[in-house]
Amino acid sequence: MQRNDFIAVNEPLLDGNERQYLLQCIDSGWISSEGPFVSQFEAAMSARANRRWGVAVCNGTAALDAAIEALGIGPEDEVIMPAFTIISCIGQIIRSGARPVLVDSDPLSWNMAVERIEEKITPRTRAIMMVHIYGLPVDVDAVMDIARRHDLCVLEDAAEMHGQTYRGRPCGSFGDLSTFSFYPNKLVTTGEGGMIVTDDDALAQSCRSLRNLCFQPQARFVHERLGWNLRMTNLQAALGMAQLERLDEFTARKRAMGRRYTQLFAGRAGLQLPLARTDYADNVYWVYGLVLDESVQLDAAEAMRRLAARGIGCRPFFCPMHQQPVLRARGLFSGESYPVAERLYRKGFYIPSGLALTEPQMERVAEAVRDVLQ
Numbered sequence: 001m002q003r004n005d006f007i008a009v010n011e012p013l014l015d016g017n018e019r020q021y022l023l024q025c026i027d028s029g030w031i032s033s034e035g036p037f038v039s040q041f042e043a044a045m046s047a048r049a050n051r052r053w054g055v056a057v058c059n060g061t062a063a064l065d066a067a068i069e070a071l072g073i074g075p076e077d078e079v080i081m082p083a084f085t086i087i088s089c090i091g092q093i094i095r096s097g098a099r100p101v102l103v104d105s106d107p108l109s110w111n112m113a114v115e116r117i118e119e120k121i122t123p124r125t126r127a128i129m130m131v132h133i134y135g136l137p138v139d140v141d142a143v144m145d146i147a148r149r150h151d152l153c154v155l156e157d158a159a160e161m162h163g164q165t166y167r168g169r170p171c172g173s174f175g176d177l178s179t180f181s182f183y184p185n186k187l188v189t190t191g192e193g194g195m196i197v198t199d200d201d202a203l204a205q206s207c208r209s210l211r212n213l214c215f216q217p218q219a220r221f222v223h224e225r226l227g228w229n230l231r232m233t234n235l236q237a238a239l240g241m242a243q244l245e246r247l248d249e250f251t252a253r254k255r256a257m258g259r260r261y262t263q264l265f266a267g268r269a270g271l272q273l274p275l276a277r278t279d280y281a282d283n284v285y286w287v288y289g290l291v292l293d294e295s296v297q298l299d300a301a302e303a304m305r306r307l308a309a310r311g312i313g314c315r316p317f318f319c320p321m322h323q324q325p326v327l328r329a330r331g332l333f334s335g336e337s338y339p340v341a342e343r344l345y346r347k348g349f350y351i352p353s354g355l356a357l358t359e360p361q362m363e364r365v366a367e368a369v370r371d372v373l374q
Contacts, residue, residue: 013250049172104338155175210227
């Protein structure tokens, strides 16, 4: 196998207006966070999410951190969240002194099992973090109903949901605050980057202040609150604008790729494929995940090793929060078990599914997976 035969797990498409907009930044000298593309990107992305305000930041983790701080989550508070998610979701909850409370996954959609949320609510519960996983949204109406009845905040992590909808409404439009990531494997990328969107004026202003070291307009270097430097640069926002122009094209392409993979794996025993749809959304296939059946002796780690030897890049599913060494070392989640999340991590991985993937490459990936499962 030649090095250039390797099929990466993700390769973005950058063949639109990216070069033109980046040259505008360079020619004008506006490369910092004060350049005009930042406010343009905030307005365009918030409009796409049907929100009043957008606050661009340096990455998706920063968006979550600032959103949790803006909500005033602090000591003695509890935040309900999925066990099966990326560790970015839990960091600021812990740093704020609050307690994360975990919910297991639905075995088919891989999202948090919303029917298990209410049993986790206590007098200390302050918020629900609703994280959409891999291509299908959480059952939003059910979560919002619980939140209303118990007077809870909702933070929607829509990092993977660019262009996705829930019952026709854009993901990113639900709850008190929503966050996006623009990492290179997202449908809209800025290289690194993130955004907070909201309809609440005070929360938007708080997030703007937190991303900018909490400088004060009348006394810039006198601080009444600690923030971060989370600013997005004009260069990043220029990339984002070029990408956002093509979001409808990108979502259609992702769905077509998902359908093609499903055709290629049709009838293959031992594989759980992503759900094509629920009664509230069609899968956008942010990534194309595979879960090995218990009858398959391989675990995900061994399957990925064998695929790598065939020139196929893969990534593991998320390690559940209660199995994270850094969190167990803090004494969190002792004795807790979330069997679905544990199985997804042990048996699940995703295959190449970037926007630049070609049809012949998809066929080669599917053939390699079939060979590995022989």
